[in-house]
Amino acid sequence: MGDEKVYILLTDTGTIFTRMIKFYTKKPYNHASISFDSKLDEVYSFGRKNVNNPFIGGFVIENIKESIFKEATCAVFCCPITGLQKRKMGQFIQKIKQNEHLYHYNFLGLFAVILNKQLRRENAFFCSQFVASVLKESDTINFSKPLSLITPHDLQESPGFQLVYKGKLRNYLSESDQETCGIHTSKEAISM
Template identity: 50%
Template sequence: MEEKKVYIIFTDTGTLFTKLIKLYTKKPLNHVSISFDKQLTNIFSFGRKRPYNPFIGGFVRERIAEGLFKKARCEIYSYSLTEVEYQQMQTKVRQIEANKELYKYNFLGLIAIMLKYKLKRKNAFFCSQFVATILHEKKGIIEKCPSQCTPQDLLAVNNLELVYKGKLILYPQQESKKMVEHDYSFGKTMIYKSPDFS
């Protein structure tokens, strides 16, 4: 069976909100996203819906050269999966995106983590909780409950392979700007032209 890879993108956008989070975590990278292709044509997370308003958030598609990512520093890792696991993760993202108006950014969940309190909320995610939920489609990859996962917990996942480190906008595997974004709508076949916590 063909091996597939997902790509986990850890970033520091340098915003005031990110700096406040960094005061708590003492870590440089405090936002995390996920993509299903090496070119990062489609990047998914929970974050700001409007670049300069940290209080309006939810499910977002992020793009390398837009918004807060223009100046972001990053580390990008790949994780190998079976075809079945890969499809299960994609399906989970499609399901959330299809109902994105029902989902909120989980500010209360962030506060709960800081207070070391276990809080489960329906239809609410912060970035690392969302990515952990998607990765959780592969059994055993993460021991923690997704609602308790921080970006640092995801960085500690076994068998992550570093793909790139540096300015996100300089990521060498980007698609040409002439390439059209692939359809990632619920219920439609996804085809890849291969080869804002912020």
């Protein structure tokens, strides 16, 4: 498809808030982020702005080396994309970053997902809705259901994405010198 790549990081941090989400979804991962490099040096999402307060949220550039992620379990997926798709993704993310004060975390949207009801809110995303929006805006994936109902599990089922790693995030970060999809260096790495 292309010589560029996009990465989706799905995590379970084990916080009270994420345990509540996991109780409902019954899925292993409850948070989604997106990155353009295999080392996950810069990871974008919608989540908590303050590690100690899950109710203050919005657009975040996540520091996945922070304590909240240290013991997280994760799955990293990779998809080849074109240069044009990467530029569109970058422009979409940059627009939100430049106007982040206008964007909010979509708490109401989480309840809508539970009820399986589409809820459109301007300038509000939850994590997987944001990642799905980035992918859709760049014409990388056209989802079969509304973006406001996309869950982290839906993202991992997206066509074109290949599992690169599954296990403890700290192990991935300590061994993340792989540069392409499908190169596994960890004992915990899973191949498809």
